[in-house]
Amino acid sequence: MLVLEDGTRYEGHGYGALGRTLGEAVFSTGMTGYQETLTDPSYAGQIVLMTAPHIGNTGTNDIDMESQRIWVAGFAVREPSRVVSNFRAQRSLDDDLREAGIVGIQGLDTRAVTRHLRSAGAMRAGIFSGPDAALSAPEQLEQVRAGADMRGLNLSSVVSTSEQYTIPARGERIGSVAVLDLGVKTSTLHYLADRGLDVIVLPETATVDDIRALNPSALFYSNGPGDPAASDQHVELLRGLLRDGVPYFGICFGNQLLGRALGYGTYKLPFGHRGINQPVLDRSTGRVEITAHNHGFAVDAPLDGPSESAAGFGRVEVSHYDLNDNVVEGLNCLDIPAFSVQYHPESAAGPHDANYLFDRFRDLVLATTAGKADDADETDSTDQTDSTDQEDAE
Structure with missing residues (x-):
């Protein structure tokens, strides 16, 4: 029964x-x-x-x-x-x-x-x-x-890895990514490694100091079960690393937690999106993608135009939305290197329409790394100029 x-x-x-x-x-x-x-x-x-x-x-x-x-x-x-x-x-x-x-x-x-x-x-x-x-x-x-209600339920500790482990980059290495395992799928880890990233998978108990000690090139929050409103510690962790300027990519639960970190709310959908046939519009390209979903909660963010992050992270736009019910399916930060999607671009076992998002993340990591290198060169040049001026003065 x-x-x-x-x-x-x-x-x-x-x-x-x-x-x-x-x-x-x-x-x-x-x-x-x-x-x-x-x-x-x-x-x-x-x-x-x-x-x-x-x-x-x-x-x-x-x-x-x-x-x-x-x-x-x-x-x-x-x-x-x-x-x-x-x-x-x-x-x-x-x-x-x-x-x-x-x-x-x-x-x-x-x-x-x-x-x-x-x-x-x-x-x-x-x-x-x-x-x-x-x-x-x-x-x-x-x-x-008498059973548990999904509202207010935190299940991250149930599904997360208990120990840190690393999957080496495949092909040309471009850096490393710290993955907070909130219920990560194997396919996701392989796709990240395929983009030239050493994938360092961390338990959900990892702290800001734990991740800073690794000095990763980027941060990734995985999919996972439960109510995003019950994951305050993961929101604060994300805020700290966003302020450090670490590039960020989040999937599913990681999208909801980015929304919370930026100052938006989340809410429970009536019956959720689950399956491999959800039509989503990518607003940057105008392309409709058929995507794999598994979420019962969503981010409450305005669909019309960029809005200001209430948490002080600048302008944010809804990058994707579901064509069935206009649910927010992606966030893109315009003033910091961070974006996320609500659906599953790793495509297991769904369509491959959204697999390009892993390439977009790779490009973001490369661009951020290049920007930091340019800033370091400018600082070195300024320091050398200041040193020469000081010697001339003496």
Whole structure:
């Protein structure tokens, strides 16, 4: 049984592990990429409903993992594939769900559930199977309503790495980037390394002094789960490094935290954006990109023209917005080297339309590095002139 906190109930059959699980019920519109969805740390604490009716036909493998484990709280599908048919498959999806202890449900009308969530909004939910299915409806509903609400929930410590590690740059090295792991995906780290950056991945507990000691060429905040309003320490960390002039790029949760650092608010979307088919307009090019999304919160910033950062970082413009509902999908700082996007340009397992953003970040790092070098040359030249003037005076 899938039970929603408003009392709505959907009957199905057990899938994956049997038992009970609680989380926020959300839906993903991607027709492919279920393994990337399951292993995306941003889905921690959520019961994910797949709108595509047939799931599991390509099985699972070790290559498409976006982290070391499955993070979803639960998984709901209409019709799981009975046969795995793909040359890359190493296991079935059902095997992975059982091994990871992920409680799921199959055989329910996922279209009906999706329509309900679109009307009523994402909400707390529970899946009950095996012995837990024998609980009475009032008992199940009571447990669902006692579950955690995503508003005000900080999950960074749950999904972040516990130890610092480095992925070396590939090709011509241009510098290093400090990555604050708030739930980072493997694809993101590889794309950064491919741009010539040593990728230094840090736990979410890292401090300003920890990062300054590394003297990175740039800073990156990753995607991740939870409410951005509950991450004050990461906002203050970002403000400190923005004042240092460190180039910054943020994705998803990193976009929301940049918004907060600049002085804008954030808010919870009714049912969020999740899937690989969201149309987004890049205002700098006028190009519409089809993009991969996974977010339930958004930045509250004005769409019309640049606005002043209330935190003192100069002018900021909304660089991208969603064409379905005008939600802010990107921020660009005009007076400091910082930008971010709300969606997932690493494209796993979605379209590649937004992959250019990693090139844009590389260009920003190179431009900032060149600017600092020019400033240093001017300072040296001034110092030498002052020294010559002093010698002449003597």
